[in-house]
Amino acid sequence: QVQLVESGGGLVQPGGSLELSCEASMSTFMLRYMAWYRQVPGKERELVASISTGHVTDYADSVKGRFTIAKDNAKRTISLQMTSLKDEDTAVYYCYARLGANEWWGQGTQVTVSS
Numbered sequence: 001q002v003q004l005v006e007s008g009g010g011l012v013q014p015g016g017s018l019e020l021s022c023e024a025s026m027s028t029f030m031l032r033y034m035a036w037y038r039q040v041p042g043k044e045r046e047l048v049a050s051i052s053t054g055h056v057t058d059y060a061d062s063v064k065g066r067f068t069i070a071k072d073n074a075k076r077t078i079s080l081q082m083t084s085l086k087d088e089d090t091a092v093y094y095c096y097a098r099l100g101a102n103e104w105w106g107q108g109t110q111v112t113v114s115s
Contacts, residue, residue, distance in 0.1 A: 002026050002104045004095040009109030012085055016113070020080040022095030022106055029073040031097040036069060036080045038091035038111075045094065049080060062088075085113045 003025040012018050024031060035050035049069035050058045057069050068081040078095065090113045095106035 002031070002097055002099075002102075004097055004104055004106035006093065006095050006106045006109040009093060009111045011112045011114065013115050014085060014087060014113055016085050017081070017083045018085060018111060019082065020093055020095075020109060020111070022078050024076045024078075024097060026076070027073065028071055028076045028078065028097075031099055033098045034071065034078045035096045036078075037094045037096055038089075039094065039108075040091045048093070051078060082111070085111075087113050089113050 004022050006020060006022045008018065008020040010018065028034065033050065033052045036048045037045045038048050039045040048060050048063055049067055051069045051071050055071060059067060066084045069078060071078045090111060092108040092110050094108045097104050
């Protein structure tokens with residue numbers, strides 16, 4: 001069982017920046033695929049950004065150029081640096097990890113973009 005603990009959410013004004021962090025209970029080097037998802041009430045959870053073997057990254061079109069995902073294997077963390085935040089980025093952000101047929105989710109952290 002892998003535990004994922006997110007931190008860094010909060011309230012930020014439009015145009016502002018925020019960084020989320022997710023700490024894993026096992027080596028992130030072993031967790032070959034990790035990602036950030038987000039969800040708003042009444043909508044499906046959507047993939048925001050992912051990082052896989054070789055630090056290959058992928059982003060949703062809506063966040064390209066604004067968000068950056070990174071992994072620090074020494075600290076067992078992934079991060080999501082969010083800039084130029086918009087109202088529509090408001091959501092609960094979840095950390096996700098997959099290893100083979102197993103997958104795990106964090107408890108989520110709220111990000112609210114509002115003036």
